[in-house]
Amino acid sequence: MSPILSAEEGGELFIPPQVAGELESLLVLLVLGLPLAGFLLTGLVGRRLSRPWIISVAAIVAATLIATYLAFQALGGTYGEHGIKHIYYTWIAVGDLRVEFGYVLDNLSALMLIVVTWIGALVHVYSIGYMAHDPGKWRFFAYLNLFMFSMLLLVLASSYLVVFAAWELVGLSSYLLIGFWYTKRAPALASKKAFLVNRVADHSFLVGIMAIFLLTGTMDFFESFIEWNVAEVDPLIRNAVAVLLFAGAAGKSAQFPFHVWLPDAMEGPTPVSALIHAATMVNAGVYFIARTTPIFASAPEALLAVAVMGTFTAVLAATIALTQKDIKRVLAYSTLSQLGYMFVALGVGAWLAAIFHLMAHGFTKGLLFLGSGSVIHAVHEEQDMTRMGALWRKIPWTHATFLIGALSLAGIPLFAGFFSKDTILDEAFVLGWWPVYLIGVLVAGLTGFYMFRLMGLTFYGKSRVDPAVEPKIHESPATMVGPLVALAIPTIFLGLVIGLPLGDSTIKHWLEPVFHPGEVILGITFPEYEFIGLNGGLIVISVALAALGIGVAIWLFGVFNTRARLETVDSLARRDRVTRALYTASLNKWYFDDLYHVLFFRLGGLVASGVMWFDVHVIDGVVNGVGTLTQRAGVEVRHIQTGRVQNYALDIAVGLVVVAAVFILLAR
């Protein structure tokens, strides 16, 4: 029950953000307010506009510019190492509880701002083309704006509860966008699933936040960090609270066991998949844990859980991605797997790497999803890769950018993904988590394989496109290709710009102030980086495995004009019982969906029916039973009234005898 730090140490370690200037507060308000206004305006009048997207895109572009300005100011050190903070108003104040609506702009939120606004803006632009023919596009843009508002609030908020509010709002936007084509059954179900799975996680998350308040007496991040570490708290409670928070993060970031909603979320329009379900919202969990590292740092067992769950998710998702036929599902499982990486990083204490990977993966996966949207658009809303092939010539821009994304994701050196992923693996190993490293490297190989399987099936080999569609395949319009190109740029250069020099990168400098207290508490120290030596060796191993995966994929599925050996896949899979079983299991996502279906839908439904039966027949049954019984008793009582005087007289006489007997007995 001893505190982690003395009050003095806490004061030294945690340096509060500066008070923000009025200009900054106004700008932040604009960053938040523009998308919100865009949502409200588009929602109210968008239907009547000839270009329903106009308000919304304008709002986002403006917000992006302002946010970029703010972010660069922050990263540039204008606001000091620890950023700035401002409270707009007190949202809820009851007793000791004060929930303040305000923002904190430090380097972490600045980086998140850049990721969110830029990908968001590009997706908005992309959607102009992608949704051009949808009659409900005003709704789509309104929802997108709502999402942008919520996501920006999430990364800027200074209070747990405001983060939670934003957390729910991004969930809401996700729900609305997944279910955008709500008249169809699958999106409707998928949206509901996403919301409910998140609700389950959020329930724990919320209670975790409450516990934070109860233990620290504040809802403010920075105040709580100090209090948490200087207060006397049972380690068990610390870990329990951290696990509750992690559960929330795992829900939003679709970590096992909450991973099932994300692949289904691909029922939404592809830009949504890119923005929400790959690049931004699903990173919220990672962001939150990174934000609250001082909390997690004093709960090492909870961090272990984070690492284990991350590792498991990474492997699980990667193995599922190997066999999926739907192009977006492959990407979705890949997202899960990469998020797993990030959680691994969070769990082992490589927090910087987690955020780095978050950014790199965000741009990469955004690019890939938008690219897949372009592909799907080209082949007339076909998502099954077995009905694609040889598209690279017909949609060259898409192909080129997609290839960049695939290489980045596979961890090929110099692309963004390489830097971030290797930072994770490297730091995991360095910090002594070598089993995690081994699994991570294995997953890197799998990643290379499934990405190039995807490339092969989609762009290379023989065309399996519906002959009717074949002649109509064309490259997407500029509004769609433009964002692809724009996203390709950070995908290529992000690592080179902020990931170098290795071991002492720019991003490390940026984030050091944010993570320093946590590292001190956890007791992490990184040894000197040796490019020629251990660290370099680790890179070689992981790159080699990734290359191996790519090589196998190319051998099986071809590249450019090489012949694909699709039949080999089948024969491999069918060779014996074990591989066949594994193949089927992977194809069926390890049966988790079925398990959950039985467990929650069927069994839960049964329970609900049972309780309802109980309500009608037992509780209300008792109520009505009392009523019926009373009525029945009334009938019986009335039967005594026979209508015959003699019976009445007899009863009176008997009554008299009884009364007299009682009186006499009482008198004795």
Added chain:
Amino acid sequence: MLDLGRLDILSLIIFVPLVGALGLLLLGPLLKLVRIEVHPERQDDLMRWGALLTALVAFALSLLLALAFDSEATGFQFVQAADWIGFFGIQYKVGVDGISLVLVLLTTLLTLISILASFGPIKTRVKEYMISFLVLELGMLGVFLALDLFLFYVFWEVVLVPMYLIIGIWGGTNRIYATIKFVIYTLVGSLLMLVAILAMAWTYSQTSGTWVGAFDYLKLVEFGFDPTLQLWAFLGFFLAFAIKVPMWPLHTWLPDAHTEAPTAGSVILAGVLLKLGGYGLIRLNLPLFPDAANDLAPLVIALSIAGMLYGAIVAIRQPDLKRLIAYSSVSHMGFVTLGIFVFNEQGVQGAVFQMVAHGLITGALFLLVGVIYERTHDRTIARMGGLGQRVPVFATLMVFFSLASAGLPGLAGFVGEFLVLLGSVAALSWIGYVAAFTVIFAAVYLLYMVQNIIMGDVTDFLKGLGSRLTDVNRIEAATLAPLVVLTVALGLFPALVLDLVALPLDQVLAVVAEAAASAADTSAGLLPWPQTRC
């Protein structure tokens, strides 16, 4: 601050509806007297507008009251007292504090909305309907403002009769069963409450040697009853309030009453009537019987949590929209009782806030069901589908209020639930965690409903309605608009309510805490966090 001088504003508010009702009653004969021929339909319109005007005046007066109210001051304001039955020291005594002010505002607003919402749906016996509604308003306002227990009881029962008629006359097919169930259930509780009131008054008069003040709330609060009497009187009151709230397992009258009531009846039932129970618990049970409240809190908490989870789970499988919302009410009102009995600021303030929020949100949901029922004459979830395509405005509002009901942050529903859950986690640790599972089930049943009626293809049943399935009309929009605004406003600025209720609730808690402190041992040591924080 507005100075209302010697204007007896509370009595004015209470009796404006009565004046209106009498006016409506006498309007017909008066017109006949001055020989003005009015077409029956026009006469119905006169009744409608007359009732609306009355409700508007009451609402305006309550706003005036809110303006003149001093939220910094402790104790009751605008107290007005007069002897009623001097023999037993029974007074006509009314007064307002933050808690009652909030609920009075809710009442006048929802009555106004309900009357407006009845313009279309109520086509028969309009006069009687409007009179019932105004008398109902009188009763509800009286309950919230009474400071004499006898008066409180009288108003409590006055509420019963018009609601009985509203369900019984203008209700659905099974209305008679529902309304009788409602009345008998409520009566059982309230009559035992009467026993408790009388027992308290008697004890008071015995000790003080006079009947003067024996029913006076303020005097009784200070009196300090002995534990045995507290226990029994607590149970008497509790039964009445628990039935009204309704708490599990005394809830089964509610789904029936809601299902059969006309739309506006459901709105008022959910919006205000259920709150009478919560209000009673806060106003009477805690301050009057702090020892018993402390002793019985575990029981109440257990029932509340059971009700929260149970109501939510049962709601999942309800085939009827109104039944579904009714069970959601059971679940949501469980938050109220839970919040009250965890005895900390967050819990209690959250409970009051939840009452208001639930009134607005569930009221709106019932209005929306009414909208769809007007057009389809059906409420079966299975027969709906794809309403999003056909009636987008309706669908948007339905989704909005469903999410509000599910506790989406930023809307009113969240604040109350959060505060109550925070209070219960503070007081009960992991039990609060279990209670919080309710929010998951809430999402389940609400999203099931949304998916089934809003999403998907338009069902054949709805297709069959053709052009009769129109979107929300002007009057309906007018009834819903203030609720939307308030749901958002209270979600973003809960202080609007919390600032009013904090002070009086702190006083209530102080009484309870004092009683707890005088009791021997507390279980504070079991909690992982400092007790002072909650």
Added chain:
Amino acid sequence: MSQSLEAYLVLSVLLFGIGTFGFLAKRNAIAMLMSIELMLNAVNLAIIAFGAFTPELAAQASTIALFVIAVAAGEATVGLAIVIAIYRNHRTPLVDEYASMKE
């Protein structure tokens, strides 16, 4: 025996009992009326007996007994009138056949 109050009271009680039995057992309304007369007489006997054994009560008891006799006469008048009226309706003096109203 004739000098003891108890003897007269027992006699009175026996008469009362016979009257009671008659009232309970008979079917004919007039027979029941007769039984009631027996009971009233039993009461009168008791009253007179009390008077006879309580000197200061003697005159009072006789007076009361007289009143009872008169009241009994009034009762008989009313009763017989009702019997006659009902006989016109129901064509029977047997009371167990009057059971149109029950439950």
Added chain:
Amino acid sequence: MATDALLTLLPFLIVVGLALAIVLIDLFVPDRDDLIMAIGVGGLLVALASTLAVGPLPWDMGYFSAPGSIGDPALYTRDLLTSLLDLAFISIGLLTLLFAPDYLVPRKLPLPEFAATLLFAISGGMLIAGGQDLLVLFLGLELLVLPGYLLAGFAKRDGLSTEGAIKYFLLGSFSSAILLFGLAFVLGFTGNTQVSGIAEALGAVFDGSQPLPLALAMGLALLSVGVLFKIAAVPFHYWTPDAYQGSPTPVTGYLSVGPKIAAFALILRIFVEALEPLRGEWALVVGVLAAVTMTVGNLAALGQDNIKRMLAYSSIAHTGYIMVGLVVFATADDPAVASSGIQGVLFYSVAYAFMNLGAFAVVAALQRRPGVTSQLATFAGLGYRAAVPALLMTIFLLSLTGIPPLAGFFAKAIVVLSALEVGGGMAILAVIMMLNAAMAAFYYLRVVVYMYMRQPAEDAPALSIGWYTKAGLLLAAGATILIGLFPPVTAAILDWTEAAAAALATI
């Protein structure tokens, strides 16, 4: 002396004189119903006024008010209880008379005989109200019940009426005989017929510490059964439903309140005043029977489709409620509490008189057209056929249910309050009473359901109500509402009942 006696007896004499006058007028000027009504109503109003004039009243009015008595030792005393009950009986007579023509005239039943018999009956009640001697009380009782039997059979061509009458008569006479035997026992044991004398004699020989002499116990049993029959307590209630259902409806109304209140008055005079030292002996039995009475009454009323029969059973339940007040008197240790029990009895009786008569009056008004039954179905859609009677009926029923702020609610509250003042087992009785009240709501509101929530029968004729009935309904409804809602009235009745009870219940 003669003037004093005259003043003491004034209301009683006016009522009896009125009865005689009506008989004579009918003899000489037959078939003048309007005249009869004018004289009857006018006379009763005069009687009301005279009661108020001769008092005594609980307040010092500053003018002549004569508490006096007749005979030495007193046979009849005019005390607060007498004046209060006189008012009640005269009001009951007045209301019943007002409700009668609408029912009687279309059925060709003679109004003069009815009026005279009714007036004789209430004069019996008034005699009990002031009776101070067992003989006078017995005579009063017979004067009350003999016309009552006749009234029950007043529709002599109606089989149900005569059937009810003979049942009422036979059982009533049986119980009178039992009661009389009980009186004989008391007389024999105490050697006294005076109410005060008996109390003194008993107080001398019996102070509650030694066992009750057996003969006295037997006498008490006989007396109890006699009066329990008269108030229609279970299991001596059987006559009520049949007699009520069979009687002409205005008579039913009268029977449900007049004889019942008179019987309670008898109880007050005999059990509370004369046999006060024995009160502990009957507390248990009466307490149990009170609970049983209200429960059985309510249960049996639940499924009744005939409204008169339903109200009959309900009146049994109300008997049970009133009995609670008696039990309070019997069990209280504190004189104030004992007196509050009696106050409950009195208040309840007064309130009950108005609301129950009112309810029956509406039934009677509906039955103005011969052939209309008192089945519940008759009430279907009444709210839309005849708004005002339906509204009044609703008020009466709500008051009977005990919904505030009507008279019935206050009556129940006061009785329950007195029970709670005793505490212990009496609190349980109070709870039983309240649960019963909730049960009763079911069948009272069932009538409301019929009136407002069902469609009228297709062939339901238009309803027309005579002026007398209208006036009577107005009176009854006014009383029902004012007793609850108009503080001066409530206060007046509370003061009066309290003063009367305090004088009576001296333990």
Added chain:
Amino acid sequence: MGLPETVPYLDWRWDDLVFLALAGVMLGSALLVVLGRDIIRSALWLILSFAGLAGIYGLLGSPFMAISQVLVYIGAIAVLILFAVMITASKRGPARLVFQRQWWAGAIAAILLVGLMITTILLTEWPHNGQVYAADAREIALTLFEDYLFAFEVLGVLLLAAVIGGLYLAKRDDDMPQTNNPRQAMRDEEERA
């Protein structure tokens, strides 16, 4: 008279013998009233029973009461009853059953009641016992017309009320329609057939 002090052999006082004889007559005829099949004979037995009671009144030293008993009961009430019996006698002769079906229960109840009452009477110590005191007619008259004058007047009212009402009820007016008489409707049917 030359009678011995007590009854020979039995050693009873003669009064006792008279008492027993009268009691026997009274109770016996009362029993015959209730047990008899024929209602007219019952009425006659009733008269005898009343007469026995009158004798006992005499024995109790109350000849005035005895006379009143004979005059009022035998002279008025019994005759009234006889008339009523005649009027209501069914044309089809006496009914098959004299007792109702549950007469045995009535018997048990009556016996229990009597048993209880006798027990209480015998177990009670009565305040005054022993000397028979006779009230003469003068005393009775004084009580009646002075102490109980008011009651006497009331009695007049009572009897008047009974007579007026009774007259109305017993009066024939067959021209008026009868209602609610299923049994009579049935019988009318039979008679017509």
